[in-house]
Amino acid sequence: MDIAANLEKIQNRIHAACERAGRDPSSVELMAVSKNHPPETVAAAAALGLRLFGENKVQEARAKIPLCPGHLRWHLIGHLQSNKAKEAVQWFQMVQGVDSLALARELQKRAEAAARTLPILLEVNVAGESTKFGYRPETLLQELAALNALPRLEIHGLMCMAPYAIQPETVRPVFRRCRELARRCEELLGAPLPTLSMGMSGDFEVAIEEGSTLVRVGTSLFGERSYAARREASLAAPEDP
Numbered sequence: 338m339d340i341a342a343n344l345e346k347i348q349n350r351i352h353a354a355c356e357r358a359g360r361d362p363s364s365v366e367l368m369a370v371s372k373n374h375p376p377e378t379v380a381a382a383a384a385l386g387l388r389l390f391g392e393n394k395v396q397e398a399r400a401k402i403p404l405c406p407g408h409l410r411w412h413l414i415g416h417l418q419s420n421k422a423k424e425a426v427q428w429f430q431m432v433q434g435v436d437s438l439a440l441a442r443e444l445q446k447r448a449e450a451a452a453r454t455l456p457i458l459l460e461v462n463v464a465g466e467s468t469k470f471g472y473r474p475e476t477l478l479q480e481l482a483a484l485n486a487l488p489r490l491e492i493h494g495l496m497c498m499a500p501y502a503i504q505p506e507t508v509r510p511v512f513r514r515c516r517e518l519a520r521r522c523e524e525l526l527g528a529p530l531p532t533l534s535m536g537m538s539g540d541f542e543v544a545i546e547e548g549s550t551l552v553r554v555g556t557s558l559f560g561e562r563s564y565a566a567r568r569e570a571s572l573a574a575p576e577d578p
C-alpha cells in the first residue's frame with residue numbers, strides 16, 4: 338500500500354474533475370476515510386498533509402482517535418444511533434448523516450451539556466434506497482425549520498451516498514438532485530449551506546462535477562479494507578452487542 342502514490346492519483350483526479358466543471362480545486366476538500374484502518378495508517382496519511390478523517394462507528398473512533406496525531410479533524414460519516422450521541426459530540430468536530438429530528442434533538446441536548454456548538458450535515462436518501470439511511474427529500478423540507486431552530490446545531494449542508502454503480506455516470510442524477518435539494522434548503526433557510534458531502538472512491542469525480550465540496554475517500558487512498566484490517570480494528574474496538 339503506497340498512500341503517497343494513491344494520494345497523488347486522487348489529487349490529479351480531483352483537479353481534472355474540477356477543470357471539467359470549471360471549478361477551483363481548492364473548493365473541494367478531501368476526507369480520508371480511515372474506518373477499519375489502524376492509527377499508524379492515519380499517522381501516515383497525516384504525514385502527507387491530510388487533516389480531515391472520517392469514521393463511521395463511534396466505538397471504533399473512541400478507540401482510535403486518542404492514538405492518532407492530535408491536530409486532525411474528525412467527522413462521523415455513518416449512521417448514528419441516539420444512544421451514541423453523547424460520545425459522538427465528544428469525539429467529532431462534525432456529525433454528517435443526521436437523518437431525523439429525534440437524533441438532532443438528542444445531539445442538541447448533548448451539545449448543550451458539553452457547552453459547544455455542533456456542525457452537522459443532513460443526510461438525504463435521494464435515490465430512495467430502502468437499504469440506506471437518510472431523509473426522504475419531502476421529509477427533510479418539512480422538518481428543516483425545526484432542525485434549524487436547534488440552537489446548538491449548525492446546519493452546514495447536505496450529505497448523500499449514491500447507490501453502488503459500476504459506471505459512475507449512472508449515479509450523476511443522484512448527486513444532481515442532492516445539489517438541487519441543497520439550493521432549495523438554502524432558499525427556505527435564507528442562509529447559505531456551504532457543504533455538499535458527496536462522492537466516494539468509485540464516484541467522486543462525477544460528484545465533483547455536480548457540485549460536491551467534500552469527497553469521502555477510503556479505498557482509493559488506503560486500498561481495500563481487508564479482512565485482516567477489519568479484524569484488527571474490531572479487536573481494538575469491539576462492536577457493541
Ligand SMILES: *Cc1c(COP(=O)(O)O)cnc(C)c1O
Nearest residue numbers: 370393414537538553554555556
Ligand atoms: C466507507 C465510506 C466511504 C468511503 O468509501 P470508499 O468506497 O472506500 O471510498 C465514504 N462514505 C461513507 C459514508 C462510508 O461509510
